[in-house]
Each structure stands twice: as structure tokens, then as C-alpha cells.
Amino acid sequence: MPGPYSGQVVRVHAEKSIDEQSERVDAPTVREMISHGMRSLTGDSDTRDSWARFFSSADVVGIKVNCSGAPGIMSTPEVVGEIVRNLGVLGLKPNQIWIYERFPGQVASAHYDRFVPAGVHFWTAERDRGSIAGYDPNTYVDVNFFGEDDTRSNMSRVVTEHFTKIINVPNMKDHGAAGVTGCLKNIAYGSFSNVARSHSGFKTNTYSFIGTLASVEPLRSRTVLNIMDGLRGVWHGGPFSPSRKFRFYPKQMMFGTDPVSMDRLMLDVIDGKRKAEHATSVWDRSMAHIKAGRDYDQNPNIDRFVREPGHIEYASTLGLGVYEIDRIQVRKIEL
Amino acid sequence: MLGFFLAALLPGLYWDQGPKTADVVRQAGIERVFVPAGQEGAWKTAGIDVQPFDASKFVKLPAPGVERRMNVAAATSMPWVDANGWRLERAANRQYYYDVPWRRAALAAAEASMYNVDAVVHPEPRDLTAFGEMLAFLKNIGQPAMPVMANIAILDDGSEETGEVLNLLSRRNLLYRIVTAPDPKYDLNVQIGDKDFPKDEALDPFAFATMVRQKLTDEKRLLRIYGSEVVLGRLNGDSRRLRVHLINYGGGKIDGLRVRVLGSYHHGKLAAFAIENPELADYELADGGTEFTVPEMGAYAVVDLEQ
Numbered sequence: 001m002p003g004p005y006s007g008q009v010v011r012v013h014a015e016k017s018i019d020e021q022s023e024r025v026d027a028p029t030v031r032e033m034i035s036h037g038m039r040s041l042t043g044d045s046d047t048r049d050s051w052a053r054f055f056s057s058a059d060v061v062g063i064k065v066n067c068s069g070a071p072g073i074m075s076t077p078e079v080v081g082e083i084v085r086n087l088g089v090l091g092l093k094p095n096q097i098w099i100y101e102r103f104p105g106q107v108a109s110a111h112y113d114r115f116v117p118a119g120v121h122f123w124t125a126e127r128d129r130g131s132i133a134g135y136d137p138n139t140y141v142d143v144n145f146f147g148e149d150d151t152r153s154n155m156s157r158v159v160t161e162h163f164t165k166i167i168n169v170p171n172m173k174d175h176g177a178a179g180v181t182g183c184l185k186n187i188a189y190g191s192f193s194n195v196a197r198s199h200s201g202f203k204t205n206t207y208s209f210i211g212t213l214a215s216v217e218p219l220r221s222r223t224v225l226n227i228m229d230g231l232r233g234v235w236h237g238g239p240f241s242p243s244r245k246f247r248f249y250p251k252q253m254m255f256g257t258d259p260v261s262m263d264r265l266m267l268d269v270i271d272g273k274r275k276a277e278h279a280t281s282v283w284d285r286s287m288a289h290i291k292a293g294r295d296y297d298q299n300p301n302i303d304r305f306v307r308e309p310g311h312i313e314y315a316s317t318l319g320l321g322v323y324e325i326d327r328i329q330v331r332k333i334e335l
Numbered sequence: 336m337l338g339f340f341l342a343a344l345l346p347g348l349y350w351d352q353g354p355k356t357a358d359v360v361r362q363a364g365i366e367r368v369f370v371p372a373g374q375e376g377a378w379k380t381a382g383i384d385v386q387p388f389d390a391s392k393f394v395k396l397p398a399p400g401v402e403r404r405m406n407v408a409a410a411t412s413m414p415w416v417d418a419n420g421w422r423l424e425r426a427a428n429r430q431y432y433y434d435v436p437w438r439r440a441a442l443a444a445a446e447a448s449m450y451n452v453d454a455v456v457h458p459e460p461r462d463l464t465a466f467g468e469m470l471a472f473l474k475n476i477g478q479p480a481m482p483v484m485a486n487i488a489i490l491d492d493g494s495e496e497t498g499e500v501l502n503l504l505s506r507r508n509l510l511y512r513i514v515t516a517p518d519p520k521y522d523l524n525v526q527i528g529d530k531d532f533p534k535d536e537a538l539d540p541f542a543f544a545t546m547v548r549q550k551l552t553d554e555k556r557l558l559r560i561y562g563s564e565v566v567l568g569r570l571n572g573d574s575r576r577l578r579v580h581l582i583n584y585g586g587g588k589i590d591g592l593r594v595r596v597l598g599s600y601h602h603g604k605l606a607a608f609a610i611e612n613p614e615l616a617d618y619e620l621a622d623g624g625t626e627f628t629v630p631e632m633g634a635y636a637v638v639d640l641e642q
Contacts, residue, residue: 131590132562137617137628144553147545149507150561151553152593193562 001220003257004053007322007329009265010040013252014335018231020249025078025231029335034082034227036333037255048089054224055165057091062098062163064223066170066186067106072241073232074110075169079253081115083167083227094119100158102126102190125156125193135193136160141213145197145205153192159219166223168259172230172250172266174238174274176296178206179282179309181239182266183226183259184320188213199305202290207308211315214259220320228254228262235273236300246300248273260321261328263312268325271309274300282309345470346444349388349432349457356460357381363467369455393432393455396422398439399446401565401584416565416584421501423450424513425491430454437462438586441469445608445635448473449569449580469634472608476637479578484570486557487511487547488521496537497527503544508568510557523551561593566632570596579638581629592629593617600625600640607636 012033018025035047042050055061063083065075084097098121101107107124125134135154144151159166170186177199178185188210189195195213198205214220230253236246250269256262271282279300280289289303296302316323347367350360354377360368361383369388370378378385402415423431423446431454433443440458444466447454458466487504491497491513504511517524525547528534537543553559558568558579565585571578577600583589599620607613607629615638616628629636 128590130563132593132628133591133630135591137593137626138619147541147548149559150564152561 001214001223001257001259002261002319002321003224005041005257007258007261007327008041008256008331009258009261009328010037010255010331010333011252011265012037012040012255012333012335013250015251017251017253017335018249023232025076027078027082030076030078030231031082032335033253034079034086034255036335037227037253038086040331040333041255041257047086051086051090055087055090055092059092059164060096060098060162061087061092062100062158062166062222064166064168064170064187064190065099065101065107065110065112066173066181066190066239067101067103067110068239069171069173069234069241070106071109072244073171073173073234073247074106075171076229076231077110077112077115079227079229079231080112080169083169084116084120088117095121097121098123098158098163100124100156102156103129123158125158132193134158139216141192141209141216143205143209143212146200148197150194150197153194153213155216155219156191156193159191159222163222165225166219168223168226170226170228172228172233172269173241174234174236174246174270174282175307176238176303177204177305177308178210178311179307180263180267180270180312182228182263184214184263184312184315185210187219187223187226187259191219202287202305204305204308207311208314210311211318211320214315214320215318223259224257226254226256226259226262228266230254230266230269233269233273235270235277236279237297242297245298258321260312260316260323262321263315264323264325264328265330267309267312282307344451344453345473346447347386347455348463348466349455350463351457352460354378354381354383357383359463363463364471365463365467366470367455388455390432393430394422394426395432395434396443396454398433398435399442399584400439401586414565414585416506416567418502418505418567418582418584419446420450420505420567420569421498423447423452424505424511425498425501427452433457435459435462438465440466441608442582442584442586442634444469444473445582448478449582449635451478469608472606472635476606479571479576479639481571481573481576481578483512484557484572484577485510485512486522486555487551488514488518488524490514490517490524490526492527494527496534496540499540500527500537500543500547503540504547505567507544507548508556508558508560509544509548509551510568510570522555523547555597557597559595561595562591563589566592568594575642577640579640581632581636581638583632583634583636589629589632592632593626594629594638595624595626596640597624598642599623600642602641603627604639605629605636606639607632609633610636 175181372387
């Protein structure tokens with residue numbers, strides 16, 4: 001990251017990609033969206049060629065899904081299935097493809113197994129919450145936020161020991177602590193242990209921690225492609241989505257190698273929706289809206305933390321991508 | 336950095352279920368049995384040597400374990416660990432008594448052994464087997480006669496505030512010894528009430544423990560434990576060997592624990608209660624320390640290291 005397409009994002013919108021009432025996803029439309037998005041990103045006329053710019057049949061590819069809001073919202077199984085199919089076209093065998101996350105219960109509820117060939121690995125870092133067995137003891141960020149004794153966040157073993165490439169497949173979501181969660185937070189907090197400690201108080205450490213984790217090697221260089229799944233979105237209460245009340249349907253996907261540029265665009269999508277719903281902006285730092293407990297579940301003007309959407313700009317200072325909106329080249333495709 | 340040590344003594348059992356349960360006690364393999372006064376003869380008839388239990392000779396300890404105090408405001412969501420180590424450090428030469436609920440007897444025995452104090456445990460009857468298994472484990476691993484290691488010395492004024500500070504230092508695996516006068520052989524001497532450690536600061540023991548940690552610095556800490564908030568450690572060592580005690584107050588199994596000790600030890604051996612054939616993983620010497628992973632542990636484990 002930010003890869004060969006720094007400061008470039010392809011945005012594909014398809015009205016029929018998902019039915020808002022049933023939340024049924026139209027798989028052929030998803031296939032078309034991904035094909036158009038990848039070809040537009042690379043400039044190739046053939047979809048296979050565009051994928052071949054990133055992957056070869058020798059690669060072991062990790063697909064970092066986001067399942068923290070499952071089953072209400074997650075990296076859509078039809079999207080993940082289409083990504084796996086395209087890797088297969090390049091000659092990757094199912095056992096060269098790993099779908100990975102941190103917690104097994106969330107992944108199980110997404111039922112990816114129904115959308116990918118047998119043999120694709122499903123791997124979660126924590127068999128039990130807090131387990132460190134799935135993390136690399138030698139690759140970690142050591143930081144003391146509030147006097148906690150365990151100051152290490154370790155990178156997942158599969159990232160350091162198995163994958164040669166990673167595809168990051170986040171959603172478009174509000175996040176109570178980080179402001180929003182997209183490419184950066186999905187790849188960072190989803191690939192390291194012991195990260196919730198960064199938001200244990202009303203004022204969090206997400207501002208600098210997200211970008212810091214995303215910039216650690218080999219995660220940084222192995223994450224070669226970001227496909228943001230915005231068929232569904234969450235405009236409040238994220239990253240979870242226990243009810244449909246705060247879900248919405250951007251019906252779009254974004255493609256790129258620059259996580260900062262993609263998140264910068266997604267930030268406007270989430271904040272725009274919040275404004276349309278008369279909710280506080282993700283930029284609002286007033287303590288007047290902060291309240292302990294679970295009232296945020298029902299009221300979009302109550303927050304659990306002071307949001308830190310500035311984490312995206314901070315990540316740009318680490319060289320992870322382009323933040324300034326007028327420097328981001330966006331190609332829009334309407335299907 | 337070395338403290339004194341006492342001769343090892345396995346915890347005893349206080350058993351009030353009557354001599355009719357002699358077979359159960361015998362099967363549990365327990366050697367030191369205390370019974371209510373007046374029952375000694377009947378137990379002897381049943382073939383078991385016992386001692387009368389006199390509660391006045393013992394200091395009663397709270398049951399060790401973890402509480403999730405969801406209704407108590409706190410700076411963090413860390414679990415509340417009920418550990419007696421600080422009490423035992425304060426008065427190691429007394430005799431202690433645990434009256435513990437189900438599933439805590441083995442933990443209580445491990446705690447007493449780890450701090451090398453004389454203790455008697457009163458378990459729930461259904462815990463007798465686990466208690467006996469823990470005693471067998473403790474007997475098997477033995478208690479090498481090596482001094483306690485720490486790098487903080489604390490002058491204890493015996494106050495409640497200092498007690499709570501000791502509790503939080505233990506909770507943070509900041510290894511200390513209680514001294515009667517400042518001792519330069521320790522990396523940090525703490526005297527509550529002097530200019531570096533004002534008494535008012537001790538009114539917030541959490542902040543005080545944080546201050547002690549900052550003054551010591553993490554780089555100098557003899558022991559770091561990563562991957563659990565409910566495992567506490569203790570070290571015994573000499574010039575070439577180190578025993579790392581790890582006690583898990585959480586009640587469940589720990590699925591992976593990373594440990595770092597200061598100093599270079601080229602060989603390590605793990606013994607873990609109720610885990611078959613345990614082995615250390617990812618063993619490494621780095622940056623003046625020795626690191627390893629305990630892949631799985633129940634209530635108690637020890638790691639013996641040699642240079």
C-alpha cells in the first residue's frame with residue numbers, strides 16, 4: 001500500500017446489485033461490477049489480464065473479509081465468491097486461497113462456504129476470544145495506551161507465514177470509535193491481536209493506531225488490492241448491525257490499491273447519510289453526545305466514543321495513500 | 336534482586352465430611368489432612384493420620400478467582416482478579432486457610448504453593464479430586480530452593496492504602512519484595528510518603544502502580560506476560576536457573592500465553608497442570624531477554640529455565 005494506483009479509485013454503482021427489501025444480492029450484477037471495476041482500474045480490456053497484474057498461479061492469497069456486523073452486514077458472500085472465481089481463472093487452486101478474519105462465530109454466520117469451491121481455507125485467528133495462538137509472536141506493535149500490562153498487538157500468523165498477497169474486502173460502515181471503518185481499519189484491526197484496548201475509554205487511540213498497524217510489514221506490502229463492498233452500508237451503530245434500522249444501500253463497490261483514497265471517499269458517503277438522517281456528523285467531537293451504555297443502539301445522536309475519522313488523514317502521513325480529495329482521481333461507472 | 340526463601344510445604348486439606356469418607360480422601364492421595372477437633376481417633380481407626388484443625392491459628396484468605404464487576408465503574412474493562420499474593424508477600428511466615436467454592440480448590444493450592452506459604456484448603460467435597468491432582472502436580476514439580484526474584488523493594492507501613500498498592504503491583508506483574516529499609520540492590524525502592532512517592536498518590540492505587548511502573552520502566556521488568564489479563568507470575572532463581580510460576584485466576588484454559596523474562600536462558604521446560612505433554616513454543620532469546628509461548632495452560636504452570 002498504496003500500490004501502483006496511488007490516488008486512484010474506481011467506483012462502480014449498480015442499482016440492481018441488491019434488493020433493499022429482501023437484501024437479496026444479484027450475483028450476475030456483482031460479477032459485472034467486479035469485471036468493470038478491475039478493468040477500469042488497470043486499463044485492461046480483458047478481466048483476466050487485470051487480475052493477472054496482481055496475482056499469479058503461484059500465489060497464496062488471503063482475502064481479508066469483514067464479518068464484525070454479520071449476519072446483518074459483512075463482506076458479501078457473492079462478492080467474495082466472485083473474487084475467488086477470478087483467482088481460479090488465473091490458475092490458483094482452492095487450497096491457495098484463504099478467507100480470514102479474527103473471530104470464528106462471525107465468519108460462520110456469513111456462510112461463505114456456500115459461495116466458494118471446496119478446499120478454500122477458512123481461517124480465524126482466535127479460536128477463543130483473546131487467544132494468541134494464531135498470532136506471530138515476533139511481529140507486533142508495542143504500545144501502552146492506558147497502563148495495560150499487555151502492550152503488544154501481534155500480526156496474524158497467516159499474514160506473516162503463509163500469504164504472498166492479500167485482498168482487502170471491507171464494507172462501508174460507521175464506527176463508533178474510528179468514525180468510519182473501511183480499508184484501513186479492516187486490514188489493520190482485522191490482522192492484529194489485542195486492538196480493542198485502543199478504544200477502552202471515551203477518548204480513543206484509534207487516530208494513530210489504525211494507520212500504524214496498517215503500515216507494518218509484511219501486511220503493508222502484501223495487501224495489493226482493496227475491493228470495498230458497499231452494496232450495504234451502516235450509517236450508525238457500527239461496526240455492528242444488530243438491526244436494519246441503521247443499514248442503508250449505497251449499491252456500489254470501490255476498487256483500488258490506495259486504502260487512504262478509498263476511505264476518504266467512503267467517509268463522505270457515511271457522513272452524508274448521517275446528515276441526511278439528521279444525525280451528528282462523524283466529525284462532531286462534542287462530549288455532549290457521548291454516553292455510556294447501549295443507548296447508541298437506538299439513538300443516532302448518542303455515541304460511545306469521540307469519533308476519530310482523522311485516522312484516515314493520519315494514515316496518509318505514514319505514506320499509505322493520498323488523502324486530499326482534490327488529488328484523488330475517481331472514475332465512476334454506472335451499470 | 337534476590338529475596339529469601341522458605342522450605343516447601345504442600346498445602347493441607349481441611350475435611351469435615353467425617354471418617355466415613357476415608358476411602359475418598361485416601362484415593363485423592365492427600366497427605367496432610369486436618370479435621371474438626373475431636374474426630375482424630377475415628378479417622379485413625381479408619382487408617383488415616385489427621386490433625387485437629389484450629390481456626391484460630393490460621394489467617395483466612397478470600398477465595399482466589401476472577402469477578403466481572405460490570406456494575407462498578409472502572410477505567411478499563413479489565414477483569415477484577417481476586418489474588419492473595421500481596422497478602423502472602425506481606426506475611427509469608429503465617430499459616431493460611433482457604434474456604435473456597437467449587438472449582439477453586441486447585442487454584443488455592445497452587446497460589447499457596449507459588450508463594451511458598453503454609454496453607455490449608457477447605458474445598459467443596461466435589462472438588463476433592465481436583466485438589467488431590469493439584470497436590471500431586473505440585474509434589475511432582477517440586478520446589479527448588481531458589482530465592483524469590485524481584486526488582487522493586489517496598490517499605491510496607493502496614494496500611495490499607497499500601498496493601499492496595501501491593502495488590503495492584505502484583506496484579507501488574509511488577510515483581511517486588513517487602514523490605515524494612517531501602518536496599519540498593521533493587522532497581523527501584525518505593526517508600527510511600529517520601530518525595531518520589533507521595534502518600535496522596537497512593538489514594539489512587541491504580542495510578543500509583545502506573546507511576547511505579549513508569550519509574551522502573553518496562554525494559555527493566557523481570558517478567559512480562561502477554562495474552563492474558565488474568566495470569567499472574569512469580570520468579571524464583573539463582574545465578575543460572577530460573578523458575579517462572581504462572582497462575583491463571585480466570586477459571587478456564589488459556590489458549591496461548593507469551594512470556595518474556597529478563598536474561599538469557601538457553602533451555603526451557605514447561606510443566607502445566609492438567610495438560611498432557613506440554614511443550615514451550617516459539618522459544619527465543621532476544622534483546623537481553625528470553626521469550627517463549629505457553630501454548631495451553633489451566634490453573635497453574637511452571638517453566639524451568641537454565642542458562
